Amino acid sequence: MNLNRYSLLVKRQTRPADPLPPCRRRELVGGNEAMAIPMACAIEMIHTMSLIHDDLPCMDNDDLRRGKPTNHKAFGEDTAVLAGDALISLAFEHVAAKTRNVDPHRVLQAIVELGLAVGSEGLVAGQINRRLMQMREKVSLEELEYIHVHKTSKLLEAAVVCGAIIGGGDGIEVERLRKFARCIGLLFQVVDDILDVTKSSEELGKTAGKDLASDKATYPRLMGLERAKEFAGELAAKAVEELRHFDALRVVPLYHLADYIASRQN
Amino acid sequence: MAFSTVIMSSPHAYIPKTASSPTIRRRVRCSSASVSTQFDLRTYWTALIKEIDQKLDDAVPVLYPQRIYEAMRYSLLAKGAKRAPPVMCVAACELFGGDRAAAFPTACALEMVHAASLVHDDLPCMDDSQSRRGQPSNHTVFGVDMAILAGDALFPLGFRHIVTNTPTNLVPESRLLRVITEIARAVGSTGMAAGQFLDLDDEKKFGEMGRCSAVCGGLLGGASDDEIQRLRKYGQAVGILYQMVDDILEAKTETDKKKGKSYVSVYGVEKAMEVAEDLRAQAKKELDGLEKYGDKVLPLYHFVDYAVDRGLVLGSNSFDN
Numbered sequence: 001m002n003l004n005r006y007s008l009l010v011k012r013q014t015r016p017a018d019p020l021p022p023c024r025r026r027e028l029v030g031g032n033e034a035m036a037i038p039m040a041c042a043i044e045m046i047h048t049m050s051l052i053h054d055d056l057p058c059m060d061n062d063d064l065r066r067g068k069p070t071n072h073k074a075f076g077e078d079t080a081v082l083a084g085d086a087l088i089s090l091a092f093e094h095v096a097a098k099t100r101n102v103d104p105h106r107v108l109q110a111i112v113e114l115g116l117a118v119g120s121e122g123l124v125a126g127q128i129n130r131r132l133m134q135m136r137e138k139v140s141l142e143e144l145e146y147i148h149v150h151k152t153s154k155l156l157e158a159a160v161v162c163g164a165i166i167g168g169g170d171g172i173e174v175e176r177l178r179k180f181a182r183c184i185g186l187l188f189q190v191v192d193d194i195l196d197v198t199k200s201s202e203e204l205g206k207t208a209g210k211d212l213a214s215d216k217a218t219y220p221r222l223m224g225l226e227r228a229k230e231f232a233g234e235l236a237a238k239a240v241e242e243l244r245h246f247d248a249l250r251v252v253p254l255y256h257l258a259d260y261i262a263s264r265q266n
Numbered sequence: 267m268a269f270s271t272v273i274m275s276s277p278h279a280y281i282p283k284t285a286s287s288p289t290i291r292r293r294v295r296c297s298s299a300s301v302s303t304q305f306d307l308r309t310y311w312t313a314l315i316k317e318i319d320q321k322l323d324d325a326v327p328v329l330y331p332q333r334i335y336e337a338m339r340y341s342l343l344a345k346g347a348k349r350a351p352p353v354m355c356v357a358a359c360e361l362f363g364g365d366r367a368a369a370f371p372t373a374c375a376l377e378m379v380h381a382a383s384l385v386h387d388d389l390p391c392m393d394d395s396q397s398r399r400g401q402p403s404n405h406t407v408f409g410v411d412m413a414i415l416a417g418d419a420l421f422p423l424g425f426r427h428i429v430t431n432t433p434t435n436l437v438p439e440s441r442l443l444r445v446i447t448e449i450a451r452a453v454g455s456t457g458m459a460a461g462q463f464l465d466l467d468d469e470k471k472f473g474e475m476g477r478c479s480a481v482c483g484g485l486l487g488g489a490s491d492d493e494i495q496r497l498r499k500y501g502q503a504v505g506i507l508y509q510m511v512d513d514i515l516e517a518k519t520e521t522d523k524k525k526g527k528s529y530v531s532v533y534g535v536e537k538a539m540e541v542a543e544d545l546r547a548q549a550k551k552e553l554d555g556l557e558k559y560g561d562k563v564l565p566l567y568h569f570v571d572y573a574v575d576r577g578l579v580l581g582s583n584s585f586d587n
Contacts, residue, residue, distance in 0.1 A: 053418060058410040077391035081414065085386060088421045089454030096446040104439035108429045111446065115426030120334050120419040128331050128415055 036163050038098040039110060042091035043159045046114070049087035050123050050155075052080050059127070088118065102166050110162040117158035126150025139217035145186065153185025176242045180254070183239035188261050190232045193218035195265070197225060236262040305564040307572055311353055318352045319343065321374050325427055337408040337416035338423075342381045346400030350508070350569075351376040351479040357565035358483025358497055361556065364436075368486045371431035372445055375424035376479055379453050382420035383471075385413050424449065437486055445482045452478035476505020480566070493556065500552035500566065507545040507573045514538050515576075546570055 055062040055070040072080035130147045133139045160181035164174045219228040239258045243251045328335040352373030359369035388395040388403040405413035452474045480501030484494050513530040530538040549570045
């Protein structure tokens with residue numbers, strides 16, 4: 001479907017490294033990249049699906065995404081809903097049908113992780129709470145963290161954990177990487193909030209200043225810009241701490257990923 | 267006028283007379299003449315619905331945030347649901363000697379993705395339906411945003427549910443992957459989403475669901491590849507047949523027309539009735555090759571007649587409920 005490809009292939013402005021994490025996890029625990037590619041693609045499909053649905057008029061009502069008109073602006077609301085639905089299914093189909101040389105048991109475990117990240121315990125929960133919080137005057141830091149963990153962290157966590165599962169990681173390795181992912185997932189959102197305050201639409205590739213304009217709860221708003229920057233630093237340090245337990249050479253890409261997320265400009 | 271009588275006493279089936287148009291009687295030879303007609307589909311189906319409803323209720327407890335679970339449950343547990351996809355799945359599984367415990371998680375998953383696609387179909391930007399399964403549609407109760415998210419949550423829940431609940435001693439894991447692939451394909455861009463996109467209310471979508479349900483049941487029951495092929499064609503024929511008969515009934519009662527094209531709206535009732543008979547024959551023909559399973563083929567066999575005759579009162583008469 002053209003509309004699926006439109007959203008998937010538009011130049012990434014905000015998360016270019018995304019397809020890589022699962023592969024890196026895979027290699028980190030002893031697998032090879034080829035085994036993880038279907039999962040990496042599935043994660044990207046899910047991410048794209050969530051953006052398409054988030055941008056809809058009844059949700060965040062965004063006109064711009066990744067530097068171009070949002071999917072529903074280009075193709076219509078009905079098509080955008082269906083494109084999202086098709087992408088969720090395609091993601092699961094892709095993992096189930098295209099993952100090669102991996103024990104079916106591991107593929108199934110990865111599918112469970114993916115399901116948890118996408119649904120009512122993951123992305124959906126985050127989006128719902130975000131919408132509920134938008135209608136409230138005061139949002140606590142815990143509530144804000146819940147939203148970001150579920151909207152952003154969980155999918156990143158799934159990417160990392162699924163990569164590790166597919167790569168043959170044991171329980172302890174998987175859990176270390178899960179913690180790593182939770183930290184960088186939250187870090188991503190904190191940095192996003194900081195950038196929204198400090199950058200323009202053109203640089204960001206999406207509508208800027210929306211957070212301030214809409215009174216949305218953000219880290220800078222709740223803890224002040226300076227403290228938010230410190231918090232970002234703490235998260236990055238925590239993430240990197242988990243990586244200490246892995247082979248120093250193999251873990252380099254993940255260090256760079258954490259660094260990129262912490263210091264990105266768009 | 268609705269079809270009023272069940273013609274199950276003869277393997278030579280024909281569509282019964284209706285008040286407003288001449289009967290089209292076509293004698294259809296079914297070589298399944300040896301299949302017993304004593305099977306009570308109503309009891310079988312009603313009992314299965316009870317079990318499936320209970321499992322669905324258990325599968326979606328209300329957690330935090332409550333509202334999304336309420337929205338999911340609202341559509342999933344609607345009283346008017348007929349549960350045709352899960353029943354077909356269980357019947358197909360048992361046909362090959364499978365334990366229904368192997369089929370129930372997938373049967374539930376089929377219902378979850380089916381419910382999800384109906385919630386999205388009903389949205390204002392799609393079919394804009396005010397009611398579904400005998401109750402107000404999801405978005406009219408919970409809002410459009412919640413309805414979209416409820417659907418988005420039900421799709422992945424289905425896949426998770428299959429993996430976490432199917433006993434691995436009953437179904438090899440490689441087969442489970444095939445089941446997941448089958449369902450994902452049915453829902454995705456080659457299947458139901460495409461059907462809605464192309465504005466075909468019936469053929470594409472319900473053929474897909476029927477096909478998927480039958481095939482998944484076969485996979486879970488240990489069917490061979492040839493047998494799976496038969497189920498594929500059977501399921502497709504039955505799925506389309508159900509919807510076509512719905513469209514015929516709707517055309518005859520002149521109730522509010524659904525949006526979108528259907529075979530009936532394009533070719534008219536009489537032609538559609540002929541095609542329905544062909545589909546009935548086709549579906550039964552696929553089951554001919556499964557005679558060795560004896561009485562285990564009865565549920566699937568009788569579904570076909572039920573699709574046409576609808577003499578059983580199980581609630582409202584749509585496959586899409």
